[in-house]
Amino acid sequence: MSNSRIFAGYRALGFTCNHVPFSIRYHQKHKENYVVTAVGKAFHTYNCSKLGITSISDSHPSDITCLSVDAFLVFTACENEIRAFQNNKQVVHTYKGHQHPVHLLLPYGKHLISVDDASCLKIWDITSEELYLELEFPNATFQITAILHPSTYMNKVLLGSKQGAMQLWNIHTNKLIFTFNGWDSAVTVIEQAPAIDVVAVGLASGKIIVHNLKYDETLMTFTQDWGPVTSMAFRTDGQPILATGSALGHIALWNLEEKKLQSQMRDCHQGSVTSMQCLPSEPLLVTSSSDNSLKVWIFDLPDGGGRLLRMRSGHSAPPNKVRFHGKDGLNVLSAGQDSTLRSFSTDHDSKNKSLGRASYNKSKSKKSGLIKDQHKMPAITDFSSESSRQSDWDSIAACHHGESLVTLWNYIKGSMGAHKLRHPDLEDGRLHANTAAMCVDVSSCGNFVVIGYSSGHVHVYNMQSGIFRGAFGGQTAHTGCIRGVAFDSLNQVVVTAGADCCIKFWRLKSRELLETIILPSQIARFVLHRESSMLAVALDDFKICVVDMDTRKIVRRFCAHTSSINDMTFSPDARWLISATMDAKVFTWDLPSGSLIDCFLVDQAITSLSLSPTGNFLVTSHVDDLGVYLWSNKTLYSHVSLRPLSAEYEAQLVDMPATAIDKRLREDEDEEEEFESDFKSPEQISAQLVTLSLLPESRWKSLILLDVIKMRNKPKQPPKAPKAAPFFLPTVAGIVPKFDTSALDEGEEISKPRVSLADLTNLSAFGQKLQSAKEMDEYAAVMKHLKELGPSAIDAEIRSLSPEGGGSTEVMLQFIKCIHFALGTNRDFELAQAYLALFLKVHGNTITEEADLREGLEELQEAQLSAWEDLEGAMNQSLCLVNYLRSAVI
Missing domain, CATH: 2.130.10.10 (YVTN repeat-like/Quinoprotein amine dehydrogenase)
Structure with a gap:
């Protein structure tokens, strides 16, 4: 929910x-x-x-x-x-x-x-x-740690214990068949061998025992020096090989015929090999680990070892920063504490890819392996990407923890770039000891990258060549650590923020200082929305200031945070600012109104967040969590009321997204949305607003001009009656039979239908409904009947209400009450006005002569004025609000 x-x-x-x-x-x-x-x-x-x-x-x-x-x-x-x-x-x-x-x-x-x-x-x-x-079983004497059903042993189960002993039970008769004394070490895993009666037992001491259950005899013993045996698997493709995994991520291959170590596969995983299994009758081994990786190995090396055939993996350490890459919002870049940079697709998992692990020397890292890699770089703390020139050269720049070196990455190739950026004065602490790159930003054209350092330096480099292009502020741009750097949308201005509470605006080409803004507290970080030139600045006193880069003034202040702000992001249209704090809260601020419109709580604090360029997804990373979580924007596919939250509002805990959508949770959410929806039916809003009938304008707009339309469409000559043929037609004698039409040719008169006066004086169906209407439901039926008629039929029905047309004064008064009823319900507003206008035009003279009709019209006039005042007030309020939002400036 x-x-x-x-x-x-x-x-x-x-x-x-x-x-x-x-x-x-x-x-x-x-x-x-x-x-x-x-x-x-x-x-x-x-x-x-x-x-x-x-x-x-x-x-x-x-x-x-x-x-x-x-x-x-x-x-x-x-x-x-x-x-x-x-x-x-x-x-x-x-x-x-x-x-x-x-x-x-x-x-x-x-x-x-x-x-x-x-x-x-x-x-x-x-x-x-x-x-x-x-x-x-009592844990003190026999704590079960492994279980196996031996092949061909009907109704038998073999149990391994932490104390080292094993027991064979018959589960059909509920009897203990045999107890194996063990080998003075805890049993961690039991695996069935391809041979009958033989099993392999892995121990916590690192020993592997190949044991015959039938004779209680140990056939062979191996020992791995990498700690406890975590998993085992037998090859079933005809090779007598036993594979064992360790807690260090190594795999040993033992030759059962020669009773010796066949080969070693080191650094297969960065964590413990929790499970392994050989595919039946294939030289393939599937392994998994707690490092969030699943691998398939094939045994085709000369020494009998295996090489990596296929792999599927994620971050082995929690991500530090996540950002959407590209303008389509389909790819998420994630930098983890494992020094890797990965791309996750919001569309399909098959499009995920790894850009590799950061290394000082990539070729030497491949030779040394993952775990003992001495050239591995520290984790990425900040990065910036731009997709405009990613097909031509490197498009991602990344800072590393405690390092003054900035690495470039190529998204298309999925690897580290050709250049590493570091000024000679910062190399080996030659001029500024212990200087680290803190923040980085790539220009919108993809040609330049600006880097901020802990010493207060701000340098600009060329992305294509890696050449140094200059520094801001002469020696240092700020007197303290740089907390943020950014390019504007036109690559004319660079904005920097430091721990000296200053935000400075620099001209990119000449490096001259344009203006400085001093804030009341130290700056923690900032984020820039280039399209709108809005700069959100998070301060150490838990406040956020929004600066307009065009006017270079503070336009908004948000002060509801109660903890340090970890990250911020803008919506694509810059109407929302989303911030995440260390107390695991996510705030959504509405910039035009300056109010908080949404706040929720998660299980673990968010370390980084980003909203997609299309606005459909919010991506977050969390403390001590390997995953990257997507949140959908409900305002894109449902009606959401975004009223400001009260000062006493308490954030509610929200369940974290799962790898798949839970149908039950989704149904509960839909029910809640329907219950809390602000949509109201026409009956519910009758006391507040008016509703229209939604009928075409041709059905009501031309009613008052219907006589003019009839005169314009009147034919110039009267229609001629067709010649009527008699029922029995006489024929003329001849070779070809012909009808005798001599009588018609002589101008015989055609009989015409005649209407009696009695028929004209009777009321129509509409008049009869009006005459009998006394309750509200009956008036509603009358309005429904009128809505089904065309303009000519409505004109005829209203004209027939007068005494000259066969109606009466009482019927006309009932029609006035019907219009009064329609205005009172605030429904079909335009139809009621059109019907009333036609009624007044046709029966104006009759109304002036009858006192009852005049009194009814006076009451109707009061109801009409009341309905129009309500409508006029709502329209004026809406127009004023729209004009205010267009011109509001703080």
Whole structure:
């Protein structure tokens, strides 16, 4: 449920997998293997052929703790509940009964085995959801850490414990068959070997035991020096190889025939290898890690090792800054604490790409590996991008933590650029020790980049050649650290802000100082909207000042923040300013009115945010979170009332977007929007405004001029009656039969229909409805009948109300009451005025002679004046408001 007026959670980007081990299933119909990985509150399904995402599950109430699959269903554990998903999306079964979080799942035929943190083992019937068997183990003596169903062992389950022992149970008879003493170390993983009766046991001490269950005999023992064994997998393509993963991200390949180490795959992941599995009868190994990466390795190297075949990954450390790249708003650039720069697509995950990891020497970094890379640069703290010349040269400039060196990146090539920008005076602390680049901005033409340093220097470089083009202010532009730099839209003026509380405007070509604005507090950061020349400046006293760069004056001040401001962004039309604070609040300010129109609270503080150039998405990054979150702008597809919030308004907590939209949450949100919608039906606004009938103007606008139109359209000659043929036509004798028309040719008169006077004196259907109308509903039926008639029929009906036309004074008085009723309801306003005008034009003489009709018209006049005054007041108020918004200047 969304508690924000403007933004609603859309989806999360950048998630691939986490620390939960994945599962692989084979699809019989598609003839393909699929990998199911857990991502927070949902799970993703990828095909192994391209690692393309095929489906995203519905969201869980909390994070998934473990998952497993069988031929038809995906089983997930969320706290102490277990769910079974069909088609990778829909929940078809729910299993409740555990008192503690579940951490192990094992589908076994028609049953599902689950183990919780208290070592309580439960066996469920998958279809009926009934509990089949329950076993409890004390954690002090046997804490279950691994579970396996040995091949060909009917109704048998092998359990591994933290104490090191293993137990083989018959779940059909509920009996302990055998206990394995263990190897004085905790069992971390158990894997079935291709040979019958043989399993591999991974221990916390780093040992790998290949053990025969039937004879309780250890066949061979290996030891890896990288710590505990986190995962294991056997190759099934005919090679006797066992692969083991470690907590350092290395993979060891053991030759089971020669009983030795075959090969090493170092630095496969930046985190622990949480899961690995070989594809059946293929030389492929799928691995995952807590570093948010999923990789497929192929064994085709001469030493028997594997090389990376396919990879899908996201940030392995939380992002520092996110910004939309380009004018279409389809790509989001994200700089993470892992020193990588990535691009995420809001359209489809297949368009995501990594621009690489920052390095002092790219070629040496490739040789040394990811973990032991001595040339890795610090994390990116600020960057700026421009798409106007990205096809010609580098289009992104980035600052790094504690570094005076600024790197350039090429978005099209997806790699670091050819140049690194650093002035010789700042190199190796030659002139200014410990100087770091703090902020950067690329001009709208893509030719220049301006860099602000912690020493107060501001330098300009050429993006294409990397040549130094000059400095502002001679030695230093400010006396303190530079907090922000920006180009204007025409590349004529550069604005800088420093810790000395000053904002300075410089001419780009001559480097001369144009003007200085002194603020009451130190500047934390600023953001410029080039199209409108509006500059939002965040101060250290939790206030925001909006400066107009054309007049160079402060035009707005916002003072409702209660914590430091982390980031700000403008809407495309510069009507909104969105700010995020350290207390996890997001504020939306309306610049024309200077008021707060929206505020909501999130779980974790936002480190960076940006609104797309099209205004449809808001992207955010959060503290200690690997994802990039998209929020949709509800004002683009629904009516939203943006009234200013009161001073006592308290921000409500909003759920974070999931990797897929939760249908239940979306339905609840829609219901809430319908309930809180400000739309009112014509019946509801009858006491405030007037409504029109929405009929075409030809139905009512020409009523008063209908006689003129008839005279203009009157034919010059009267219509001639057609010759009437007799029923029995006489014929003339001859070869060719002919009709005898001699009588008609002699001018025989044609009989004409005659109308009696009695027919003229009767009331029409409309007159009869008026005569019998006494209640409100009956007057409404009369108006409805008139709306269905054409202009000529309406004119005839109104003319027939007079005594000369067959009506009476009472019927005319009833018509006046009908118009009075229509004005009182404030509906069909233009029709009531048109009908009344025609009535007065036709029956003016009769009304002046009858006192009852004059009294009725006087009452109708009061109602008409009242309705018109209300309408005139609303129109004047709207016109005044529009004129004020056009010319309002503070």
